[in-house]
Amino acid sequence: MCGIAGILSFDPGAQVQERRLQAMRDSLVHRGPDDAGLVVRGRVGLAHRRLSIIDLSGGHQPMSDPQGQVWITYNGELYNFRALRSELESRGCAFSTQSDTEVLLRAYEVFGTDCVDHLRGMYAFAIWDERKQQLFMARDRLGIKPLYLAERDGELLFASEIKGLLAGLPGPPRFNEGVLPEYLASRYVSGEETFFQGVHKLLPGHRLVWTPSGGCRKERYWLPPTVQEDAGTSIEDHVQAVRAGLEDAVESHLVSDVPLGLFLSGGIDSTVLASLMAPRVDGPVHTFSVGFSEAEANEFEYARIAAEHIGASHREVLLSPDQFFAALPKLIWHEDEPIAFASSVPLNAVSELASEHVKVVLTGEGADELFLGYDYRYRVTDWNLRYGRVYQRSLPRGIRQAMARAIPGLPWRLRRYAERSFLAMDGSPRDAFFENFSVFRQQARTQLLREGGEHGDIHGHGLRFYELESGDDLAAMSQADLQTHLVELLMKQDQMSMAASLESRVPFLDHQLVETVSRIPGRVRLHGGKTKSLMREAVRDLVPEPIMNRGKMGFPVPIGRWLAGPFRALVDEYVLGPRARQRGYFEESALKRLAGEHLGGGIDHADRLWLLINLEIWQRLFIDGESPEAVKPIGGPVSDPGPAYSRPAQLVAAK
Numbered sequence: 104m105c106g107i108a109g110i111l112s113f114d115p116g117a118q119v120q121e122r123r124l125q126a127m128r129d130s131l132v133h134r135g136p137d138d139a140g141l142v143v144r145g146r147v148g149l150a151h152r153r154l155s156i157i158d159l160s161g162g163h164q165p166m167s168d169p170q171g172q173v174w175i176t177y178n179g180e181l182y183n184f185r186a187l188r189s190e191l192e193s194r195g196c197a198f199s200t201q202s203d204t205e206v207l208l209r210a211y212e213v214f215g216t217d218c219v220d221h222l223r224g225m226y227a228f229a230i231w232d233e234r235k236q237q238l239f240m241a242r243d244r245l246g247i248k249p250l251y252l253a254e255r256d257g258e259l260l261f262a263s264e265i266k267g268l269l270a271g272l273p274g275p276p277r278f279n280e281g282v283l284p285e286y287l288a289s290r291y292v293s294g295e296e297t298f299f300q301g302v303h304k305l306l307p308g309h310r311l312v313w314t315p316s317g318g319c320r321k322e323r324y325w326l327p328p329t330v331q332e333d334a335g336t337s338i339e340d341h342v343q344a345v346r347a348g349l350e351d352a353v354e355s356h357l358v359s360d361v362p363l364g365l366f367l368s369g370g371i372d373s374t375v376l377a378s379l380m381a382p383r384v385d386g387p388v389h390t391f392s393v394g395f396s397e398a399e400a401n402e403f404e405y406a407r408i409a410a411e412h413i414g415a416s417h418r419e420v421l422l423s424p425d426q427f428f429a430a431l432p433k434l435i436w437h438e439d440e441p442i443a444f445a446s447s448v449p450l451n452a453v454s455e456l457a458s459e460h461v462k463v464v465l466t467g468e469g470a471d472e473l474f475l476g477y478d479y480r481y482r483v484t485d486w487n488l489r490y491g492r493v494y495q496r497s498l499p500r501g502i503r504q505a506m507a508r509a510i511p512g513l514p515w516r517l518r519r520y521a522e523r524s525f526l527a528m529d530g531s532p533r534d535a536f537f538e539n540f541s542v543f544r545q546q547a548r549t550q551l552l553r554e555g556g557e558h559g560d561i562h563g564h565g566l567r568f569y570e571l572e573s574g575d576d577l578a579a580m581s582q583a584d585l586q587t588h589l590v591e592l593l594m595k596q597d598q599m600s601m602a603a604s605l606e607s608r609v610p611f612l613d614h615q616l617v618e619t620v621s622r623i624p625g626r627v628r629l630h631g632g633k634t635k636s637l638m639r640e641a642v643r644d645l646v647p648e649p650i651m652n653r654g655k656m657g658f659p660v661p662i663g664r665w666l667a668g669p670f671r672a673l674v675d676e677y678v679l680g681p682r683a684r685q686r687g688y689f690e691e692s693a694l695k696r697l698a699g700e701h702l703g704g705g706i707d708h709a710d711r712l713w714l715l716i717n718l719e720i721w722q723r724l725f726i727d728g729e730s731p732e733a734v735k736p737i738g739g740p741v742s743d744p745g746p747a748y749s750r751p752a753q754l755v756a757a758k
Contacts, residue, residue: 335499
């Protein structure tokens, strides 16, 4: 895995400054500590940091064709590069290395910008074609690898991380305040926008072509297919297709010239990968788990069962609250934006552990969105939509409105469920699926934001994908989450693993498997109302019974307990403190009420306080220009958190 960066000047007579390009490249050293490269071709400069995985001695980048006319900087892995190389050789292409980088470069020479249609893997790359004076960039279909853009002062800059762009841009970064409502609702920004003014994402499944005459043109080249009903297809047919797809995906993701491992949570997703991986690698699988001392946030018992099941060489890392909060400023710096999910911190901890033993890990990311694994998010939403439509048809509007008005007067524990049921909704997917899962729902956002409102449709990006599926709400939820919620999770996965110079791969998001499953009706994927029921049937022989029947945890972090206890000073500083209040974004009375209710034990506002704390730390790092070391953790039982993470010895010996 690697880091890429580049500058294109729109002035044909310009010469890119090498020092700017080098600064952009070296801000990404954690993404590629093994090698570095840089090339300037007049108006274009390309840069690269390399983590060597394939062809350790021959994959130096930026790489060019033999004539030095076409140059590439590339981040990713092509799992079909050997088959694609054979096809290209049959078309007359010659190769001087064993790297997938050269295969991608030759694929561009043969297929042009349609080369993306021939790629199987994860990637973000830029190709400068000097003959055509054309810059071509693309990002993989699911958005596993990141790519950020900034157009300013007659230039187009790109990089694998936002910090790479900032290193090449003049002046301090500025906060894009317009994203606040969506951040408060969804935890992240789902479209092209970012937290920085003038910085945008190249979205998943998109390519960009720049030419002097046409400027920048972006287009989508791939979308997950919609459901295709086939009356002759039985559930058993679907089960067999899923099993074959999983086996093929895992097989393809094992291509590597360095050792591989696996993040093992003890849940069904990672256990399936472990069971499919074990017979396909030489020696025991290296597995890694993370947990907290709190029982509700520790899955070690199940991870050990899974490790024993496949004869793994298993290791664990135990993360204390002090270590968790001590790591937070540095990890926000690595993510470039406020951390949406608290699980980023344990993910980095287990990445640090894994990086001491392997350079590549497989992870189970994507299975929940593809196979409908979030119980409340999918099953309960489906229930709300179906019964809500009956409710809307059966009762007069006046009675429904009266019942909705009565909900705020209910006791809190009863009210929290009623507010998220069809009794309080208008029956639309926007309300039942998107708004219902907002951290700050609309009324709370209105009370919190000083401006009192929000501009535009903060759920519009996701709703467009939802509406691609007609009549299948469960499949529509999957389609929307694959393009929004999952993309944020993938950025977490990428940045937290790359912070440890570790490559992470996601077999569940092999695009061929995604295409197979996306065509299957949602009711089949959630057959009998049981999450991941289709996948469970496909892998029943691979997963130990205690794991098959357990509930989902998924990197749980006891933030609420910590913030109401030994780390309540974080709320005092980063939510209620003078620097946070003086920014002027939020109503002080709403902040005080929020903190008071949580600290007093009346209402659990852990997720809301997490977003506000992260936002303030992010502003101190990127807007105020402080270093991660200067943003100290506050509170906790000890002032010195000790080692970064606790790493016990190997716990499960390989058979």
